[in-house]
Amino acid sequence: MAVILKNIPKIDDVETTIRILNHLGVKTLLTGDKLEIEALTVKTHILPSDLMRKLRGSIVLVGSILARQGKAQFSFPGGDIVGKRSIDTHLKGFRNLGFKVLKNDLNFLISKGTGEREDIFLDEASVTATENLILASVLSQGKITLKNCATEPHVTDLCLMLNKMGADIKGVGTHTLNIKGAKKLKGTQFKLGADYLEMGTYAVAAAITGGKIGLKNCSIRDLEPVVYPLKKMGIELEKNKGIIYAYSKNILSIPKLHTNIWPGFPTDLMSALIVLATQAKGISLLHDWMYETRMFFVDKLVNMGADITISDPHRVLVYGPSKLYGRELETPDIRAGMALVLAALIAKGESVINKAELIDRGYEDVEGKLSSLGADIQKID
Secondary structure (H helix, E strand, C coil): CCEEEECCCCCHHHHHHHHHHHHCCCEEEEECCEEEEECCCCCCCECCHHHHCCCHHHHHHHHHHHHHHCEEEEECCCCCCCCCCCCHHHHHHHHHCCEEEEEECCEEEEEECCCCCCEEECCCCCHHHHHHHHHHHCCCCCEEEEECCCCCHHHHHHHHHHHHCCCEEECCCCCEEEEECCCCCCCEEEECCCCHHHHHHHHHHHHHHCCEEEECCCCCCCCHHHHHHHHHCCEEEEEECCEEEEEECCCECCCEEEECCCCCECHHHHHHHHHHHCCCEEEEEEECCCCCCHHHHHHHHHHCCCEEEEEECCEEEEEECCCCECCEEECCCHHHHHHHHHHHHHCECCCEEECCHHHHCCCCCHHHHHHHCCCCCCCCC
């Protein structure tokens, strides 16, 4: 039986993932927001380097291939350049699972070795490393305990889906996962949770434009790390008949907000919050300790008229409210690119955002959604 995933977004990263799966010999069928995956056979253990360079998340396929093939060959994954993005936690975890890791510059070969540990402590609560080790462990012959695991909602989703497929994972949603290896997994149907980053981004859009947006097919349950900072900055999120309505009567500055691993404020929403802070009365200190170049897009906001001081590579002081002006800008990464779109919504005059294809990697039909809300926006190929 195939695995059928529902609520799949129409974004470029999904298309890249499907191309990688097809390269591995996996059959896929994408219909609307439903993706059917049939992986009865995997014809190769080699991940295509050209596609790996396009997608940071492709690294999580390594754990699956190791579970199925016992070996995997791949290149260092690409994706956004927001700072140093090591895969050391992945490699240490694979070694602890009994695999040998050979490295040649940016190329890796991982194969079966000896000395599998039963207790594995991740030296970093990395989302993708946690997912990789889960995937590599579910078909193991023994019992494995993973400690200091990431607990983001999509990690929980992965565990719940694997359990529906016949895996035995206990401690789902906590930092410690106890995994008893299964002989095989079966097909299932699973609906992915809503993207809380997209939800937070459109909530910011509603606040800075003085509008009220209805967000369908999403929930704010268990999303306190996102909801509480938004509310502190004056954004209201109300549920009515299954729809979350986002709006703000008064945007507030926040004395200090820093990113953290879940259940902390997510780093990928920081760029949008910086734009929000430019429209708040007062001073906001925003701190992202995870990536040393996350803040470097703010010079583009300064060019638009924002009053922002870069304290160091990880911290900015935002003074608001500021009147923004349209400019021609270039997108440095997915999240910064979407933040520039938000800034353009409230800027006086026309803004041109180049390299917008980066935004398409993580956000579905931005121009269509914003146009339906009244924005004057168009995409030029």
